Amino acid sequence: MKIDARSVARILREPGALRAILLHGDDTGLIRERARQAATAIAPQLDDPFRVVILDRDAPERLEEEVFALSLTGGRRVIWIREGGDSLANPLKTSLSQSSETLVVIEAPGLAARSRLRSLIEAHAQCAAIGCYPEEGRALEASIRQMLVEEDIRINPDALAWFASQLGPDRAATRGEVEKLVLYAGRGGQLSLDDVRACIGDAAGVSLEDAAFAATVGDRAGADLAIERALAEGTSPIAIARALLSHLHRLRRARIAMDGGQSRADAMRALRPPVFFKRTDAFGQALSLWTTDRLMEAAMQTQALERDCKQTGAPDLTLCRRHIARLASTARLPRRGR
Template sequence: MKIKNYEIDNFCSSSNMNTPAILIYGEDYGLKNERVSLITKNYLNNSKNIIDLDVKSIISDPEILTTELKSISLLADKKVVRIRDANDKISSIIENNIFFNPKECLLILISESLSPRSKLRLIFEKHKEAVIIPCYSDDAKNIINIIDNIFKKENIKIDINAKKLLASYLGVDRLVTKSEIEKAILYSGKTKELSINDVSSFLIDQAAINIDKLYDLTLTGHIKQAYKVISKLQNEGIPAIQILRSFTRQLQNLYNIKQNILLKNDINFVIDNFKPPIYFKRKDNIRSQILKWSFSMIQDALKLLENAEINCKKARSSPNIITKHTIINISLLLKKAH
């Protein structure tokens, strides 16, 4: 069952979802994660009764999914079962389970872009109760609305030209968009005002340039040079969380670039038209990363970054050491793959 675009946000925010399963698919990694988190939170009413399954396990033993859907904990009245990277290989297994899924359990599938002929997509579109939600990159109008809504909430004033400049760098990924807007809010300081010069300044901030350099060196296998750059950043007082989150945004961008190449089959066109725009001196590095890093490797690196941020926030942790170890481990992913 399809949901109209203007109804999606209300559906995701509802605590009364009368559906056995939801398929969330598309090219916007951040928007997919945002909607999965929102749906899960509202359905479970903040409980943590969540089971994550992978496609390989389901293919090798379909009963795993059936068992998880039918078994409800005595300590919780609802349950969410999530399957990431869902594809047509498990379409028949999913179809068989949707019809018998109990009301106390919600099945959520997260997938990449699916063609109109996709078996999995057709199952959800034709089903009377199962829901399908597309997640495509925000257009110019949506980006402006997101900026306006967040700035209004934070009482930030921005002139029209500054807003247009900021919007031109956003849109490829919802998580990246919101993260960049949060940076703009911090940059506004106590005045809570942003001019076009302010926006220009933080977009080319030197710390960001050095983090870009760190990222490029790490993902192209130059670990010794990367170690020198991260030491320099830390000596300059750049917080570990800022480095980790910048790395996360960069990897999400790489993930989206690779997805766009699959759709358009033109690497140069995708790189030249990507948002936020890629600085011309970095384009060769990005091309190299596209060839060397698979989707699964990017996801593994994102998981390392997620765990690193969690560990950095723990009492008595050493954020700088954690960050250095994480950068090394990300570089080792590339070494192991080649």
């Protein structure tokens, strides 16, 4: 059966009588994290060889044997399969036709919607199929806040919004950055925007921010340098597109406020999170170069960039570099209209 987003945490915390949990989608870090949660719900000690078996490949020939093996120390067993695929469908179907208390946890990043394995899991009442896709916006902020709450750490809203805007689409990378904040703040601590910036100042997100600001003030050389640095640090083209889109939306909100009569300074102060004081000059310069209509057009082109980067076989790196160049060129064009 398919599991909706509201029920995921409960299912992973208490698998109950489930026989198999399939974790599929694009976020490999989230898939791995949820697989670990499901496995530890049954066997808290994952290094227990009598209760936990980890298979690095499909290993269909071992599945039935492991499902019906008995734990010498008692308790339910877990079979944790990484890189699962359709070759598991037949042996899993056979296993499900017989009684067993073993839970099979399958990581299957990139599994097609019409795959035989996914169809089997979604149709079976004792199985759960959970989609794992990159979080963004409020969902991402909620996840970050929850990770920090678990460590008794509070974070200011402005700091949370800025931090979320700097992160890429992978859950493992997000958790790594959150762990930096945990070490920085200490249990019971509180994080301000300045704290967060100081803590992750060397993260790839700063390179993305450099690229966005440079492109929107027409600094082609600076934008190219920043984007190459971000790519060298492992930032995905999709993360680049999202960072650019976030920056363009902030510029557009401020530009609309200015068109409505606000001063540039007031329009910038009203943004949440506020413009970092070291970036105010560049942000203000961009506002003087861009019109509301051009910002809207650039945002639509950036959305198209993200869509194109998701296409199989797309030259995503080339598309990102070309888009950065286009933004920088547009910023240098004479202003006309709104």
